[in-house]
Every structure is written in structure tokens, then in C-alpha cells.
Amino acid sequence: MAESAKPATSMRSLERAIDILEVFDASQHALRLTEIARRAGLPIATTQRILGVLEARGRVERDANGYRPGVGLIFGAHAYLATSPLLNAARPVLQDLAAATGLTASLFKRIGWFRVVLARVDGATPLRYELPIGERLPLHLGAGKALAAQMTDDELAGFLDQLDSHTRADGSTVDRDQFLAELSTIRELGYSQARGEREPGMASVAAPVPDPAGASAAVQVTGTYTDVPEDRVPQLGVELQRAALAIARRTP
Amino acid sequence: MAESAKPATSMRSLERAIDILEVFDASQHALRLTEIARRAGLPIATTQRILGVLEARGRVERDANGYRPGVGLIFGAHAYLATSPLLNAARPVLQDLAAATGLTASLFKRIGWFRVVLARVDGATPLRYELPIGERLPLHLGAGKALAAQMTDDELAGFLDQLDSHTRADGSTVDRDQFLAELSTIRELGYSQARGEREPGMASVAAPVPDPAGASAAVQVTGTYTDVPEDRVPQLGVELQRAALAIARRTP
DNA sequence: GACAACTTCACCACTGTGTGGAAAGATGGG
DNA sequence: CCCATCTTTCCACACAGTGGTGAAGTTGTC
Numbered sequence: 001m002a003e004s005a006k007p008a009t010s011m012r013s014l015e016r017a018i019d020i021l022e023v024f025d026a027s028q029h030a031l032r033l034t035e036i037a038r039r040a041g042l043p044i045a046t047t048q049r050i051l052g053v054l055e056a057r058g059r060v061e062r063d064a065n066g067y068r069p070g071v072g073l074i075f076g077a078h079a080y081l082a083t084s085p086l087l088n089a090a091r092p093v094l095q096d097l098a099a100a101t102g103l104t105a106s107l108f109k110r111i112g113w114f115r116v117v118l119a120r121v122d123g124a125t126p127l128r129y130e131l132p133i134g135e136r137l138p139l140h141l142g143a144g145k146a147l148a149a150q151m152t153d154d155e156l157a158g159f160l161d162q163l164d165s166h167t168r169a170d171g172s173t174v175d176r177d178q179f180l181a182e183l184s185t186i187r188e189l190g191y192s193q194a195r196g197e198r199e200p201g202m203a204s205v206a207a208p209v210p211d212p213a214g215a216s217a218a219v220q221v222t223g224t225y226t227d228v229p230e231d232r233v234p235q236l237g238v239e240l241q242r243a244a245l246a247i248a249r250r251t252p
Numbered sequence: 253m254a255e256s257a258k259p260a261t262s263m264r265s266l267e268r269a270i271d272i273l274e275v276f277d278a279s280q281h282a283l284r285l286t287e288i289a290r291r292a293g294l295p296i297a298t299t300q301r302i303l304g305v306l307e308a309r310g311r312v313e314r315d316a317n318g319y320r321p322g323v324g325l326i327f328g329a330h331a332y333l334a335t336s337p338l339l340n341a342a343r344p345v346l347q348d349l350a351a352a353t354g355l356t357a358s359l360f361k362r363i364g365w366f367r368v369v370l371a372r373v374d375g376a377t378p379l380r381y382e383l384p385i386g387e388r389l390p391l392h393l394g395a396g397k398a399l400a401a402q403m404t405d406d407e408l409a410g411f412l413d414q415l416d417s418h419t420r421a422d423g424s425t426v427d428r429d430q431f432l433a434e435l436s437t438i439r440e441l442g443y444s445q446a447r448g449e450r451e452p453g454m455a456s457v458a459a460p461v462p463d464p465a466g467a468s469a470a471v472q473v474t475g476t477y478t479d480v481p482e483d484r485v486p487q488l489g490v491e492l493q494r495a496a497l498a499i500a501r502r503t504p
Numbered sequence: 505g506a507c508a509a510c511t512t513c514a515c516c517a518c519t520g521t522g523t524g525g526a527a528a529g530a531t532g533g534g
Numbered sequence: 535c536c537c538a539t540c541t542t543t544c545c546a547c548a549c550a551g552t553g554g555t556g557a558a559g560t561t562g563t564c
Contacts, residue, residue, distance in 0.1 A: 011302070011305050012522080012523095014266060014305050015305060017269070043523080043524050044541085045523075045526095046524065048541075050263070053263050057270045058363070068336070069328055071361060073328035073329045075274075075277040075386060075388075076277060076329065077328065077386055080323060083281060116323065116326060132330065133385075134326040134329055134333070136330075262521090264521065264522085265551060297552075297554080301553095
């Protein structure tokens with residue numbers, strides 16, 4: 001847990017409030033005051049004071065079981081989804097992609113060592129499993145590889161170091177060299193593919209959205225093994241690259 | 253704009269940061285520093301300092317055009333959606349409702365003088381217009397009436413006072429007495445209905461989710477005029493009440 | 505190309521806000 | 535009923551947050 005720099009602007013109280021909010025981003029159920037304080041690494045009294053404000057402002061809710069994220073958080077996300085140039089550029093492209101392929105098309109963005117689902121348009125057969133917007137998914141499985149392939153060498157090293165195990169949904173494990181080899185294939189081809197890596201029975205093809213400032217987004221189509229037979233992959237790959245390019249073009 | 257009390261806990265800087273975030277909740281495009289400061293009613297220097305922190309923490313993004321909401325906001329919303337007892341209770345019920353009626357089922361919650369879309373399950377015919385989660389909709393049109401009908405007299409008075417015009421999507425206007433009469437009908441029947449009030453060509457039926465602490469959520473089904481013929485409404489009304497009750501029962 | 509208008513940034517001395525230890529109050533298990 | 539754990543309230547001090555000011559950067563107009 002090496003603490004990094006605290007460079008330019010600093011505001012302790014705000015910074016701490018965000019720390020507390022981030023505690024909620026992770027866990028699934030209501031948390032007690034003491035627990036939140038512990039996880040955020042803050043004194044209890046301070047934690048409580050901050051939670052009080054957050055609660056008053058609808059950012060946090062509360063019941064007998066403790067504190068939970070509050071409805072107020074919804075608006076920010078909605079505002080982000082509505083104003084993001086990337087998303088506005090991607091939306092029609094995803095529609096087209098879903099219509100043209102009959103598969104479910106999604107847009108991901110890399111955040112730290114994860115990727116996040118930003119948008120999704122269902123194809124002919126809506127997927128059976130949920131994949132709600134905002135979900136955090138790994139970078140080393142499925143469409144994550146399209147993003148991992150775009151990392152700089154330094155980033156990649158850092159990423160691999162914090163990855164403890166690399167096991168796919170089908171139980172197979174991948175070692176570092178295999179993975180690096182795959183990433184370089186992805187860079188060559190311009191798209192990634194996966195079968196049952198993150199979700200058993202599901203296949204996907206993905207392409208990074210080119211971006212001068214280092215690509216951090218990717219488009220993907222997903223479907224069952226039957227929807228995405230092996231021999232359809234190259235064609236889908238090309239279509240995805242076209243889509244990724246279209247998104248990049250339309251992004252201001 | 254009567255300022256209310258600022259009782260218990262107060263933390264100026266945090267409070268102000270939230271004010272700034274709320275500025276973004278409203279507007280559609282990137283905002284300049286000066287503009288944000290103006291809207292939040294804060295000194296420029298202070299605004300900038302806060303924005304700096306928010307940006308560093310991914311809550312705000314920035315480009316040549318100014319500041320926009322940041323991706324970081326997504327996680328909070330996701331956490332809320334995942335942990336809200338109301339939502340977890342509602343999800344399966346909405347599924348059933350959509351399956352049983354073939355219509356699109358949604359859950360709303362009242363927040364201030366608005367209602368917010370919390371969840372939506374598409375029916376047989378997915379709706380043509382978007383209604384993304386987090387969207388703020390009026391309380392006096394469509395399914396909003398089911399929520400308005402649950403307000404206390406005081407709340408209702410306050411609500412009507414700040415409502416400047418009451419015009420439906422079809423152009424017809426409603427006066428105060430008409431509206432109050434309709435609300436009391438809704439209370440009697442236990443469900444509300446609307447045709448082309450908020451969205452032309454669309455009809456909906458909605459029922460409030462009972463809650464000891466004053467109902468603030470409602471279930472709804474929507475469809476075209478053809479999907480929801482007049483004579484189907486009473487039956488749907490009953491089904492919605494059942495669904496609303498089921499949600500209330502399942503909510504811890 | 506020179507001005508004007510606007511926007512953002514860095515500085516810094518003052519002071520009021522946020523801090524957190526400690527003690528009182530709830531809650532609940534055995 | 536008592537003890538262990540969690541939550542809330544209190545308060546005096548110190549330092550974090552404040553915001554006026556002016557310089558630096560950007561955009562648009564004539």
C-alpha cells in the first residue's frame with residue numbers, strides 16, 4: 001500500500017469524504033460506522049461527521065443495519081452518461097452493431113486495473129445474464145484483453161504484478177508468457193476474442209477504440225457459442241474495428 | 253427559494269463540493285469554471301480548488317470546453333442499484349410483471365418534486381423511446397400521479413405552488429381542482445392511469461408501493477395505446493397493486 | 505496583428521472550520 | 535443483569551480551507 005504523492009490541490013475533508021464514498025463502491029451490503037471508519041482508515045468521529053453530511057445530501061442512506069449508498073448518487077451517473085462525448089459518439093454505433101450482427105454490443109472503458117461497462121445494446125437474443133452499467137470487470141479476461149493490449153509496457157508490468165491468479169471461467173489457467181503472446185496477437189490483428197473466459201458458454205469479440213491519448217475504451221459483441229461460431233470471428237473482428245474507428249471519428 | 257435550516261452536522265467544504273456536483277446533475281454540456289462558480293454561488297478560487305480535487309478523483313472530467321461529470325460517478329450509482337433493498341425486492345416483481353403483461357415495467361422513486369427511474373424491464377415490444385435509469389421525470393404527469401397522490405396535504409400544496417404550468421404532451425392543460433380530483437380518484441382506486449400525458453402515444457398504469465414511512469415509490473407498466481386499451485386498464489390496475497404489495501412485502 | 509474580453513491559475517495571510525480524543529449513551533448477547 | 539461493542543455528543547485547539555488579488559493564458563474582433 002505505498003502511498004503516492006499528494007501533489008497539487010489538496011483538501012483533506014473532501015478527500016476523505018471521497019474515500020468514504022469509495023468504500024461503498026466496493027462492498028455489497030450495508031456497513032456499520034465502525035467498519036466504514038476502519039476501511040477508510042479514518043477516526044470514527046470524523047467518519048461519522050462526514051457520513052452525516054452525505055446522508056443529509058442523499059449520497060448515503062441508513063437503516064438499522066448501517067449505512068448504504070444513497071439515491072443521490074444516481075444523478076451524477078446519469079449526468080455522466082448523458083454528457084460523455086465518448087458515449088454519445090458510441091451510442092448510435094452500438095445500435096448499428098447490434099442490428100447488423102444480431103449480437104449484444106457493449107462499450108467498455110478502462111479504469112485503473114478494471115474495465116467498466118458504459119453502455120449496452122441488446123441484439124436479437126437478449127443475454128440471459130445481467131451486466132448492468134457500472135459493473136467492474138477484469139482486464140485479463142474476455143474483452144478486457146483488447147484494453148490490456150493497449151497498455152504501455154510499464155502499465156502492463158504493474159497490472160500483471162498485482163494480478164494474483166489468472167484463471168478462466170472454464171478452469172484453465174494462463175501464465176504470463178502465454179498472456180503476453182496473446183496480447184501481441186491482439187495488437188497485430190486489431191481485435192481480441194474470447195470463449196468462455198469470463199462467463200461460461202459465452203463468446204465475445206472486441207476492438208479498442210483508437211485514441212491519441214492512449215486508448216482506454218473498447219467495443220465488444222457478445223453471444224453464445226452458437227451465436228458466435230469460430231469461423232464468424234474474423235468477419236466480426238473487422239466489423240468491430242470499423243465500429244471502433246467510427247466511434248473515435250465521432251468523438252469530439 | 254426559502255433557505256431552510258442547516259441543523260446538525262455541517263462541513264462547509266464538503267457541503268460546497270456537493271453543491272458543485274449538483275450543478276452538473278442539471279446541465280447537459282460541459283461548463284466553464286466561472287459558470288459553475290456562478291451557479292453554485294461560490295467564489296471562483298474556491299470552486300476551482302474543489303473542482304481540482306474532484307477531477308483528481310475522477311468525479312469530474314475536463315477538456316477544452318470546460319468541466320463535465322466524470323466516470324467515477326458511475327460506481328456510486330452502481331453500488332446504490334446493487335444494494336438498495338427496494339430495488340432488490342422490485343427486480344423479480346418487475347420481471348414477472350413484464351412477462352405477464354407483455355408491457356414494459358418500471359420502478360420509480362420520488363425525490364423532491366420529481367420522480368426518478370430506478371429500474372426498467374422491457375416487455376414483448378421494447379419501447380421506442382429511451383428512458384434511462386436516473387432520468388428525472390415530473391410528478392404531475394403519467395405515473396407521477398400515483399406518487400403525487402401519496403403526498404401529505406402540506407407537501408401537495410408545496411408541490412402545486414412551485415408548478416408553474418400543468419400542460420400535457422397532447423397540449424391539454426389541467427387546473428388545480430381537476431388535478432386534486434384526479435388524485436383523490438387515484439387514492440380510491442389504488443392505481444393511476446395516463447394516456448399521452450408525458451409522452452404522446454403512450455399509455456401507462458401505475459400503483460404506489462405501500463410503505464409505512466409514506467410511500468415514495470411506484471410501479472408502472474407502459475405501452476402504446478394499442479398495447480393498453482382502455483378496457484384493459486382496470487385489470488392492469490389490479491395486477492399493479494398486487495405487484496406493489498409484493499414489492500413492499502419483500503422489502504426488508 | 506494588436507486589443508479587448510474572458511477564463512484559468514498561483515499566491516498567501518487570516519480565521520473559522522474541521523479535527524479527534526474522551527466520555528456519555530445505546531444496544532445486545534450470554 | 536452485567537459486560538462488551540457500537541454509536542453519539544462534546545469541546546478547545548491548530549491548521550486546513552478561504553477568497554481577494556494579479557499574472558498568465560486563451561479566444562475572438564476589428
